[in-house]
Amino acid sequence: MPAIQLDGVAKQFDGVTAVDDLSLTVPEGEVFGFLGPNGAGKSTTINMLLDFVRPTAGTVSVLGMDAQARSVAVRERAGVLPEGFSVYNRLTGRQHIEFAIESKGVDADPDAVLERVGLDGDGDRKAGGYSKGMGQRLALGMALVGDPDLLILDEPSSGLDPAGAKEMREIVREEADRGATVFFSSHVLGQVEAVCDTVGILREGRLVAKDSVEELREAVGGDATLAITVDSATEEQLDAVRSLLGVDSAATEGGTVTVQCDPGAKTEVIGALEDAGVTVHDFETRETSLEDLFLAYTEDDAATEVEA
Amino acid sequence: MSWEAVARKDFQDAVRSRWLWVLSALSIAVFAGAAIGQLYLGGGQQTPQQSQGLLQGFLFFLKQGTAILIPLTAIVVAYASITRERESGTMKLLLSLPHSRDDVVIGKVLGRSAVVALPVLVGFFVAFLALIPQASGVNFLVYIEFALLTALLGVVFVGISVGVSAGAKSNQQAIVGAGGLFGAFWFLWNFFVSGVSRAVTDVFSVSAATQYQLELTLKLLNPIQSYKTLVDSLFMSDLQARVQMFSMLFGVIPNPQAGEALGPELSPLFSDPMVLLFLLVWLVVPVGVGIIWFREADL
Numbered sequence: 001m002p003a004i005q006l007d008g009v010a011k012q013f014d015g016v017t018a019v020d021d022l023s024l025t026v027p028e029g030e031v032f033g034f035l036g037p038n039g040a041g042k043s044t045t046i047n048m049l050l051d052f053v054r055p056t057a058g059t060v061s062v063l064g065m066d067a068q069a070r071s072v073a074v075r076e077r078a079g080v081l082p083e084g085f086s087v088y089n090r091l092t093g094r095q096h097i098e099f100a101i102e103s104k105g106v107d108a109d110p111d112a113v114l115e116r117v118g119l120d121g122d123g124d125r126k127a128g129g130y131s132k133g134m135g136q137r138l139a140l141g142m143a144l145v146g147d148p149d150l151l152i153l154d155e156p157s158s159g160l161d162p163a164g165a166k167e168m169r170e171i172v173r174e175e176a177d178r179g180a181t182v183f184f185s186s187h188v189l190g191q192v193e194a195v196c197d198t199v200g201i202l203r204e205g206r207l208v209a210k211d212s213v214e215e216l217r218e219a220v221g222g223d224a225t226l227a228i229t230v231d232s233a234t235e236e237q238l239d240a241v242r243s244l245l246g247v248d249s250a251a252t253e254g255g256t257v258t259v260q261c262d263p264g265a266k267t268e269v270i271g272a273l274e275d276a277g278v279t280v281h282d283f284e285t286r287e288t289s290l291e292d293l294f295l296a297y298t299e300d301d302a303a304t305e306v307e308a
Numbered sequence: 309m310s311w312e313a314v315a316r317k318d319f320q321d322a323v324r325s326r327w328l329w330v331l332s333a334l335s336i337a338v339f340a341g342a343a344i345g346q347l348y349l350g351g352g353q354q355t356p357q358q359s360q361g362l363l364q365g366f367l368f369f370l371k372q373g374t375a376i377l378i379p380l381t382a383i384v385v386a387y388a389s390i391t392r393e394r395e396s397g398t399m400k401l402l403l404s405l406p407h408s409r410d411d412v413v414i415g416k417v418l419g420r421s422a423v424v425a426l427p428v429l430v431g432f433f434v435a436f437l438a439l440i441p442q443a444s445g446v447n448f449l450v451y452i453e454f455a456l457l458t459a460l461l462g463v464v465f466v467g468i469s470v471g472v473s474a475g476a477k478s479n480q481q482a483i484v485g486a487g488g489l490f491g492a493f494w495f496l497w498n499f500f501v502s503g504v505s506r507a508v509t510d511v512f513s514v515s516a517a518t519q520y521q522l523e524l525t526l527k528l529l530n531p532i533q534s535y536k537t538l539v540d541s542l543f544m545s546d547l548q549a550r551v552q553m554f555s556m557l558f559g560v561i562p563n564p565q566a567g568e569a570l571g572p573e574l575s576p577l578f579s580d581p582m583v584l585l586f587l588l589v590w591l592v593v594p595v596g597v598g599i600i601w602f603r604e605a606d607l
Contacts, residue, residue: 080404103405
């Protein structure tokens with residue numbers, strides 16, 4: 001039984017499509033990184049898993065249960081760190097954890113939870129005085145209460161400093177080792193790459209890639225990234241490059257053109273640019289990383305918007 | 309049960325706001341102050357009959373105040389109970405835990421009811437202590453019933469406000485909705501009653517008795533008027549209390565026609581238990597409608 005299964009899911013808000021025909025399966029025990037630029041539909045998807053919003057089409061099932069009809073049962077077994085939440089300003093950190101313990105009907109030590117998320121010593125303070133990062137830690141602590149089978153974390157690293165983000169990753173790893181499925185979203189690949197078994201990339205409400213991190217690495221492994229310094233280049237001029245054999249993608253920003261291609265296609269790319277009337281000053285080659293792949297999707301996105 | 313956890317958390321949260329304490333202080337001041345003023349200004353020793361008269365006068369006068377203050381207080385305490393959590397994002401934290409949306413609404417009604425009812429009961433209790441030494445002959449049961457009815461009025465308006473809040477999309481919508489209902493109950497209801505009554509009398513030729521019964525039914529659909537007539541019933545007969553609803557100037561100018569039309573025996577349809585039922589409808593229906601709206605909402 002998969003931990004999460006989406007079939008042909010779509011969601012429209014007042015005629016605007018947030019998620020479009022999304023099908024996705026996350027097997028039990030997997031750490032799944034849900035990537036995409038802001039506004040790609042990640043939070044809408046997560047909100048449908050939690051029954052915060054209802055799909056306009058398709059079915060959503062979580063832990064083998066219908067996400068809408070059996071939402072309470074789903075949330076009994078899932079720990080959730082939602083996006084865009086806020087804490088109860090007048091309640092202390094410990095009262096938040098105690099409320100989670102009471103709500104889930106489990107037996108747990110609030111202080112141990114606070115310590116695990118790095119809030120030991122802050123438990124008696126009102127959460128209204130917490131920083132964004134501390135609020136994020138508190139909500140993570142509430143999510144961890146009761147050792148859930150599934151952790152759903154929406155942008156868990158937002159508001160955390162690098163050390164905090166690292167602690168977050170360690171907790172994710174510990175939970176995965178315990179056997180929990182972890183589904184978390186991010187718009188920064190670096191936070192996902194290190195802990196995920198699989199990543200899915202969402203763009204404009206559609207899943208544009210889904211693979212294991214290793215396979216994605218292999219897929220881009222043979223490619224090179226060519227960073228070319230130019231005076232300026234238009235999208236039309238880049239089309240000449242895009243039509244070349246061995247070129248995966250090309251993007252431009254300011255005075256730099258970035259091209260993903262076979263290492264052997266380098267000379268042709270430079271030639272094609274010059275033929276199209278672009279003044280090339282300099283270029284350098286580096287091996288493509290997952291970050292480049294992700295950025296290619298996001299920047300592609302930006303280019304489409306400009307054209308439109 | 310899940311709504312218990314929500315109610316307890318909600319109350320815990322509310323206790324830490326200054327509101328609860330301001331309300332408690334206010335109701336103690338109003339109720340105890342009124343009690344002391346009423347009894348001690350009378351001065352000297354009183355016979356039990358005089359004491360009883362004083363209590364009636366006290367409650368009759370207090371009722372006019374509570375009928376405005378208690379609903380307003382309940383609206384202020386509860387109108388944003390759901391919308392504020394949606395606007396701030398605490399609702400996402402709440403619903404990340406295994407609570408159903410129904411439990412959230414019910415928990416809110418209970419939590420905020422406690423916030424409104426407790427200060428009222430505390431205020432009455434303090435006033436009660438002030439009454440003891442002077443009013444040996446006072447029928448304390450009447451007094452306790454009045455306190456409970458007043459607390460119930462608060463709970464009814466909490467239910468209305470939470471129901472509106474569950475259906476509203478923003479704090480602004482919620483305050484307009486709850487405030488609008490309050491305004492309608494206070495300022496528009498009697499126009500509505502006489503309008504409907506006139507229309508019906510124009511179309512069908514009905515007897516005066518039927519006309520008054522229709523008007524009474526419509527009046528009782530107003531929770532504030534139900535509350536007032538139930539309080540009047542504490543020291544009058546059912547019939548007198550219902551007839552009182554047709555008098556002018558806060559009950560100073562009576563309406564003998566109403567007495568003739570509704571008497572000599574009041575229909576059981578308008579007895580106290582039925583009026584209480586009318587009042588409870590205002591607790592159940594708005595909360596029920598709110599629950600259904602909230603089930604459908606995208607957060």
